[in-house]
Amino acid sequence: MLNALTIDVEDYWSILYRDWLHVKDAIPSEAVVRNTRWFLQVLAEYNTKATFFILGEVAQCFPELIKEISRAGHEIAVHGFYHRQIFKLSRDEFKKETGDAKKLLEDLSGQEAIGHRAPAFSINKDTQWALEILAEEGFVYDSSISPMQGRRYGWPGFKKEIHRMPLTNGQSIIEVPMSTVSLGIKELGIGGGYMRHLPYFYTKWAIGHIQKKRPAIIYLHPYEIDTDIVLLKLDNFTGQGKIKAFKFHKSQMRNRQTVKGKVDKLLLDFKFSTIKSILRNF
Ligand SMILES: [Zn+2]
Numbered sequence: 207m208l209n210a211l212t213i214d215v216e217d218y219w220s221i222l223y224r225d226w227l228h229v230k231d232a233i234p235s236e237a238v239v240r241n242t243r244w245f246l247q248v249l250a251e252y253n254t255k256a257t258f259f260i261l262g263e264v265a266q267c268f269p270e271l272i273k274e275i276s277r278a279g280h281e282i283a284v285h286g287f288y289h290r291q292i293f294k295l296s297r298d299e300f301k302k303e304t305g306d307a308k309k310l311l312e313d314l315s316g317q318e319a320i321g322h323r324a325p326a327f328s329i330n331k332d333t334q335w336a337l338e339i340l341a342e343e344g345f346v347y348d349s350s351i352s353p354m355q356g357r358r359y360g361w362p363g364f365k366k367e368i369h370r371m372p373l374t375n376g377q378s379i380i381e382v383p384m385s386t387v388s389l390g391i392k393e394l395g396i397g398g399g400y401m402r403h404l405p406y407f408y409t410k411w412a413i414g415h416i417q418k419k420r421p422a423i424i425y426l427h428p429y430e431i432d433t434d435i436v437l438l439k440l441d442n443f444t445g446q447g448k449i450k451a452f453k454f455h456k457s458q459m460r461n462r463q464t465v466k467g468k469v470d471k472l473l474l475d476f477k478f479s480t481i482k483s484i485l486r487n488f
Pocket residue numbers: 214216285289324325326
């Protein structure tokens with residue numbers, strides 16, 4: 207079974223500063239380039255292609271990186287422009303951000319970007335209007351729905367298989383839900399923080415379990431391998447957000463030293479490709 211490896215290309219620092227410390231003009235740092243290049247290298251070693259969901263702001267700051275990813279044969283797809291969750295946007299804002307990111311990524315890569323992933327898997331029952339706009343903007347598929355009740359996201363009970371969703375505007379879109387597994391009453395995701403925090407045997411078991419029935423859809427972030435531990439200096443910030451930001455940062459830094467080794471094992475143990483190539487058999 208061919209599974210899909212997806213990498214959400216975003217810079218940890220710009221998201222931390224903007225979303226958690228409310229710094230308006232936070233821009234992506236060079237770290238996103240360094241960390242994404244590590245993934246390009248390891249994927250080349252294992253002769254594996256992946257889908258890269260990329261933020262418009264990363265493409266704007268580091269256009270060469272987008273060209274490198276595309277030249278290596280990976281799929282270029284859209285992860286929004288400024289990593290703003292859908293529920294923070296109006297329909298018009300979402301349409302503009304997504305359209306701008308799509309055009310920029312296509313101009314830089316020369317590839318048509320047919321796939322979309324919402325920042326923080328923020329398409330759910332309440333924000334499903336976004337799928338209509340995606341279909342109108344020419345996206346073939348969306349991969350933003352996590353069929354579980356997460357702390358910050360999720361659409362519990364959503365169908366786990368890749369399927370075509372009819373939309374109220376008369377169009378349709380293919381939904382490629384994130385893979386989850388049930389552990390008793392709890393539903394867990396695969397990749398990202400789940401891979402970082404849990405021992406590798408969890409990831410191995412979960413993918414082995416899923417790929418008996420359907421391709422596993424796994425997500426990773428370039429920054430999760432970054433062990434340049436920088437202490438967050440909070441002196442310059444005020445307000446309650448400071449404590450929340452500090453807790454978020456602490457949890458995001460935890461177990462990062464384990465991720466490179468886990469990615470290596472993952473690429474050795476399973477076969478991965480892009481979402482686009484999986485959809486060819488759909
Ligand atoms: Zn993201």
